[in-house]
Amino acid sequence: MKVLVPVKRVIDYNVKARVKADQTGVDLANVKMSMNPFDEIAVEEAVRMKEGKEHHAAGTVDEIVVVSIGVTQAQETIRTALAMGADRGLLIQSDADLEPLAVAKLLKAVVDEEKPDLVLLGKQSIDGDNNAVGQMLAALLDWPQATFAGKIVLANGKATVTREVDGGLQTLSAALPAVVSVDLRLNTPRYASLPNIMKAKKKEIAVKAVADYGVDTVPRLKVLKVTAPAQRAAGIKVADAAELVSKLKIVGVL
């Protein structure tokens, strides 16, 4: 079967985002960019499926296609996924920061062309924090969805997915084709080896434009301003537990 993995180029998770002085957004100039960490987990899981590692049966997955929507440099993000073990890539070039609805519509067009059996993607990007694209893509395709996956088993035309939900875990089964969004504890992504990085340079990345897909990507939301959250003032150090308890009683929280 074929797996499609959408990936996003975002600010590196170790970098603290700083708001621009003119309140138009977050300053990304000269900031390290990386693959969205949740997407990296999706790529890793797809590669493990193809390799037949852990509980995945060998031969379940035979092709992994990675797609990114973004600036030209997002090719580097796709290249990272190819070095991890994906087979080929597609960049839909866009200088505009597209909303989840537009991204889902573009991905639907890609799914219509590629006809994957499974779309595997991160549950949210760490920049917009919307947690929406996977669910929206599933809706547009009329496919079942399984979000926040902590375990995925593919068998008998179904994905049986254990989801990380409030209060514990929920397992559901979704008939394939389906959209599965992954959570943090699904796996620990590998570092690509040097030979695989070299091999990835020869893998194909097709480049297309948003206009090639003829979908409506006009923004629905207008960003009025982006501001820094109120800073909490540092408090005081207390000498010991007894002093702490008496302070907490004075402020009325004990």
Next chain:
Amino acid sequence: MAVLVIADRDGDTVRDSTHKTVTAALKLSGDVDILVIGQGSKAAADAAAKIAGVRKVLLAESAGLGHQLAEAVEATVVGLAGGYDAILSPATTDGKNFMPRIAAKLDVAPISEIIEVVSKDTFVRPIYAGNALETIQSGDAKKVITVRPTSFDPAGDGGSAKVETVAGADAGKAAFVSDEMVKSDRPELGAAKIVVSGGRAMGSAEEFHAVMDPLADRLGAAVGASRAAVDAGYAPNDYQVGQTGKVVAPALYIAIGISGAIQHLAGMKDSKVIVAINKDADAPIFQVADYGIVGDYKVVVPELMKALG
């Protein structure tokens, strides 16, 4: 303008996050209805009808709705959407799961996890793990919104809305298999007045529970954990406080052996009073703590138990 709030059902009642979402909804309109979805949810619908300010309660039941499966919830809500200008749900894992699906079916941009209602079409929401706040104005005629419960006060009781039954859809191509819910007599993490959280310093699951559980029981607190402690297997995943876990804002938050990574701070920095216990005086957690004790938790926590009496 009428608003539909999808309740966060808990057995025969609805969770506090529903009351908080009603508060956000009442800022948009005086006509707020609640939708209770599930199977055997009449008692929960009656509980929702008591929330002050609610016009009526809709009850939708089916097998798929019993487990809040996104496909069933989407089909049910889209069928009701014609009568509403906005649809709100608490930003629980259920709400985050089905709301974008509903939005896509209605061809609107979902608005995730708002922390403030500025006006009928303008909202504030955190981005970049809470390191920035964006104020956005929606141009969609119908709005699909999830609400961060900790940012709103709960609506009170005292209402007496009527309960109406509406058609509940089935899940179609997805099916529930099983649940594995963590049982606990302690308050729920998202709703607790006091939260005690442990970090990687604990070193093992045994130590984590040996240190945290008695303290939580003494304080009537919920237990949380840092992502590092969860990833190391010291605490279950639903204990995780942080941008990628639960966002909490209790009256008192006690962080024990937690250094204070950005993503953890994003999940607890709106707590009223923060206490940090850490042996590293330079740990970032002290920059947000109202009261800090520099010391080994192995010494400080037993002293704290003693001081609490």
